[in-house]
Amino acid sequence: MFTTRPEIAGTHGMVASTHWLASAAGMAVLEDDGNAFDAAVAAGFVLQVVEPHLNGPGGEVPALFATAEDPRPRALCGQGPAPAGATLGHYRDELGLELVPGTGFLATTVPGAWDGWLLLLRDHGTKTLREVLKYAIGYARGGFPAVEKIRTTIDTVRAMFTEHWPTSAQLWLTDGATPAPGGLLRNPALADTWERLLAEAEAAGAGREAQLDAARRAWSQGFVAEAVEKFVATPHRDNSGRDHAGVLTAQDMADYQATYEEPLTAELGEDWTLAKFGIWTQGPALAQQLRLLEGLPVGYQDGIADADTVHAAVEAAKLAFADREAWYGDSADPAVLADLVSREYAASRRELIGDRASLELRPGAPGGRTPVLPRYVAEGRGLEAPKDPSGVGIGEPTVSPTGESRGDTVHLDVVDRWGNMVTATPSGGWLQSSPTIPELGFCLGSRAQMFWLEEGLPDSLAPGKRPRITLSPSLALRGGVPALAFGTPGGDQQDQWQLCFWLAHVHGGLNLQEAIDAPAWHTGAFPASFYPRGWEPGRLVAESRLGADRLDELRRRGHDVLDAGEWALGRLSAVSRDPETGLLRAAANARGAQGYAAGR
Numbered sequence: 001m002f003t004t005r006p007e008i009a010g011t012h013g014m015v016a017s018t019h020w021l022a023s024a025a026g027m028a029v030l031e032d033d034g035n036a037f038d039a040a041v042a043a044g045f046v047l048q049v050v051e052p053h054l055n056g057p058g059g060e061v062p063a064l065f066a067t068a069e070d071p072r073p074r075a076l077c078g079q080g081p082a083p084a085g086a087t088l089g090h091y092r093d094e095l096g097l098e099l100v101p102g103t104g105f106l107a108t109t110v111p112g113a114w115d116g117w118l119l120l121l122r123d124h125g126t127k128t129l130r131e132v133l134k135y136a137i138g139y140a141r142g143g144f145p146a147v148e149k150i151r152t153t154i155d156t157v158r159a160m161f162t163e164h165w166p167t168s169a170q171l172w173l174t175d176g177a178t179p180a181p182g183g184l185l186r187n188p189a190l191a192d193t194w195e196r197l198l199a200e201a202e203a204a205g206a207g208r209e210a211q212l213d214a215a216r217r218a219w220s221q222g223f224v225a226e227a228v229e230k231f232v233a234t235p236h237r238d239n240s241g242r243d244h245a246g247v248l249t250a251q252d253m254a255d256y257q258a259t260y261e262e263p264l265t266a267e268l269g270e271d272w273t274l275a276k277f278g279i280w281t282q283g284p285a286l287a288q289q290l291r292l293l294e295g296l297p298v299g300y301q302d303g304i305a306d307a308d309t310v311h312a313a314v315e316a317a318k319l320a321f322a323d324r325e326a327w328y329g330d331s332a333d334p335a336v337l338a339d340l341v342s343r344e345y346a347a348s349r350r351e352l353i354g355d356r357a358s359l360e361l362r363p364g365a366p367g368g369r370t371p372v373l374p375r376y377v378a379e380g381r382g383l384e385a386p387k388d389p390s391g392v393g394i395g396e397p398t399v400s401p402t403g404e405s406r407g408d409t410v411h412l413d414v415v416d417r418w419g420n421m422v423t424a425t426p427s428g429g430w431l432q433s434s435p436t437i438p439e440l441g442f443c444l445g446s447r448a449q450m451f452w453l454e455e456g457l458p459d460s461l462a463p464g465k466r467p468r469i470t471l472s473p474s475l476a477l478r479g480g481v482p483a484l485a486f487g488t489p490g491g492d493q494q495d496q497w498q499l500c501f502w503l504a505h506v507h508g509g510l511n512l513q514e515a516i517d518a519p520a521w522h523t524g525a526f527p528a529s530f531y532p533r534g535w536e537p538g539r540l541v542a543e544s545r546l547g548a549d550r551l552d553e554l555r556r557r558g559h560d561v562l563d564a565g566e567w568a569l570g571r572l573s574a575v576s577r578d579p580e581t582g583l584l585r586a587a588a589n590a591r592g593a594q595g596y597a598a599g600r
Contacts (some may be wrong), residue, residue, distance in 0.1 A: 059428025104238025154440020
């Protein structure tokens with residue numbers, strides 16, 4: 001099996017992420033006697049600086065974790081809800097919208113990342129806020145080397161910035177020019193914002209927890225919330241082609257706090273248990289796919305999946321994601337989830353996997369319930385949406401000139417010598433999502449584009465509801481002990497590329513790095529979560545390293561195969577801990593030349 005780099009191993013601690021500077025910052029915290037939670041928070045804040053086209057302070061963070069004292073997986077929900085003013089009456093009836101725009105203020109949910117990271121640090125970390133935030137502040141003020149994708153993203157939306165979002169042009173353009181790859185980028189306004197939050201936190205006294213709670217209030221009830229409300233009241237252009245003001249208020253931010261929740265857990269095989277976020281997210285789709293594949297042969301030769309395996313996995317994905325469209329969302333009946341991931345339901349759905357590629361969207365009827373698809377989907381409107389073949393890539397954004405993006409996300413995994421384990425997929429607030437708030441140095445997210453503007457659906461827009469996010473970290477236990485944390489950017493593809501990794505590692509016997517490097521695939525045969533919600537029945541995107549014979553066989557079975565190139569799909573990272581020996585391992589994706597693992 002060819003591999004790009006070794007799987008690293010050690011006993012002290014491991015950090016893997018989508019950017020080397022974040023992994024280095026997390027490792028520095030571990031070396032300074034911090035635990036996995038301290039390291040994850042430090043790395044998460046660095047990612048907000050060094051991958052600004054993929055996430056930012058105005059975004060969100062879902063994380064799964066387990067502590068050394070308690071092996072039961074827990075979920076941190078740092079996803080803010082729709083604002084109080086985000087009603088169907090306003091968006092659909094008053095503004096005449098059919099879909100929530102993919103950019104601008106109407107797509108904004110309450111920012112959740114700051115409160116989420118600080119809650120995790122307060123309850124499970126050991127370091128002060130200054131100790132973990134100093135790395136991100138240093139890069140924001142002193143500069144960081146811009147990767148190529150930052151330049152291409154800014155260049156794509158340059159006209160939008162110069163014509164409609166002047167505050168973004170001021171931050172990201174220099175005399176109208178985009179940043180040169182490798183050149184230093186700075187964001188002093190963001191560094192100032194963080195320093196002011198630190199000052200207000202430290203004014204609360206010497207106690208670590210008191211300072212963190214003060215910093216949370218300074219964000220949600222202080223100067224940050226005030227600046228946000230004032231800025232979004234001014235209409236700006238979004239990709240509907242019109243100028244709209246936002247509905248997010250300081251009160252919405254004051255009313256929000258990150259929370260913990262119980263994740264979905266699914267037993268797989270004799271000793272594996274997979275933990276995912278619940279039905280308000282995309283997370284259960286990975287569990288459903290693995291359930292559908294139980295009992296079907298999984299074959300690997302020289303580290304590459306055979307055509308039967310790829311075909312079965314693609315058809316399982318179509319069924320799972322069809323169920324996502326009908327059943328997933330924050331208003332879903334909680335009882336539906338147990339039926340969706342049951343072996344009985346999977347057995348009935350497995351019968352639909354034939355020798356030929358399906359070209360239909362086929363949601364099931366868990367527990368005998370009748371599936372209902374959004375009218376936009378049922379009428380085939382997404383089939384008319386413009387397609388962009390470049391949108392198959394490694395989890396970097398597919399960006400239009402008006403700023404709508406797919407796949408913008410980062411990821412990190414951490415495990416420490418005590419057995420604490422964290423996996424997080426932060427996202428939102430990327431630089432092309434909405435205009436920069438100049439005095440804060442960041443913009444707001446666009447996650448509300450995942451709501452439907454139709455009554456009665458599990459994912460209908462309503463105040464206080466969370467959007468059905470694609471963000472989907474994974475944590476797995478072996479023999480009841482946390483053993484594996486992994487994830488990837490990539491929007492709708494996240495739980496498909498993670499399926500590729502799981503099959504290669506758990507069933508194919510490849511180590512973490514080999515499994516990440518193994519040729520990957522995904523299907524686009526279901527409606528996208530991102531504006532303009534397009535889909536392509538029969539589409540199978542695959543890396544050419546699967547081999548010409550396998551690709552030809554998949555075409556013979558009716559798949560519309562798009563060869564994405566040799567190294568094109570996914571930005572996975574992973575860490576593991578051997579429950580018996582305590583040996584730690586880590587690996588990160590080489591595609592895109594950004595992700596790295598660090599450890600010793």
